[in-house]
Amino acid sequence: MRSTARVLVYSDDASTREQVRLAAGRRPAADLPPVEFVECATLPAVLSELDAGGIDVCVLDGEAVPAGGMGVCRQIKDEIFQCPPVLLLMGRPQDAWLATWSRADAAVTLPVDPVEFADVLAGLVRSRLSRAA
Numbered sequence: 001m002r003s004t005a006r007v008l009v010y011s012d013d014a015s016t017r018e019q020v021r022l023a024a025g026r027r028p029a030a031d032l033p034p035v036e037f038v039e040c041a042t043l044p045a046v047l048s049e050l051d052a053g054g055i056d057v058c059v060l061d062g063e064a065v066p067a068g069g070m071g072v073c074r075q076i077k078d079e080i081f082q083c084p085p086v087l088l089l090m091g092r093p094q095d096a097w098l099a100t101w102s103r104a105d106a107a108v109t110l111p112v113d114p115v116e117f118a119d120v121l122a123g124l125v126r127s128r129l130s131r132a133a
Contacts, residue, residue: 004036005125006054008084010046010069011061016089016110017041020059023114029122032129043067050080056128057121058086062095063110070095073102085124 009020017039027034038055040046049055058076060069073086088104089112090096099107106120 002033002129005033005056005129006036006038007121007125008038008040008046008049008055008058010040010043010058010064010072011089012041012064013061014041016061016063016112019110019112020089020117023112023117024121025118028118028125032122032125035121035125043072046072046076047079050076050083055084056132057124058084059121060086060088060104061110062088062090062098062107070098070102070104073104077103085128087120087124 007024009017011017021037024035038049040049050058060073062069069088073088077083077086085105088099088102088107090099090107090109093109096107105124108117108120
């Protein structure tokens with residue numbers, strides 16, 4: 001098992017990034033390695049981290065400004081070779097169709113429900129680590 005799973009968290013709002021960190025905890029599931037968070041507040045920072053490699057899952061805030069997570073998701077799915085799975089944070093459940101348009105691998109609504117979030121994140125980390133093995 002790898003020593004850590006690297007999770008990129010993109011939001012212009014520091015409290016949203018904190019919600020994600022607290023909901024996931026140190027380890028979203030007992031069978032996974034501890035999570036190392038890479039926080040980004042801007043699109044250039046996201047692209048730089050993804051270009052550097054080593055990111056296992058991206059958590060993108062669909063409500064971020066000026067570059068919303070849905071548009072960012074669609075962009076990185078088009079531009080990043082072997083793009084990591086993306087978990088999209090949506091403002092409303094009715095926006096699920098936009099998550100599909102953005103090609104996100106999973107979506108949850110804000111505010112973050114810790115149980116739901118950790119479960120969805122764990123599934124994405126498992127799928128990424130099993131493909132990398």
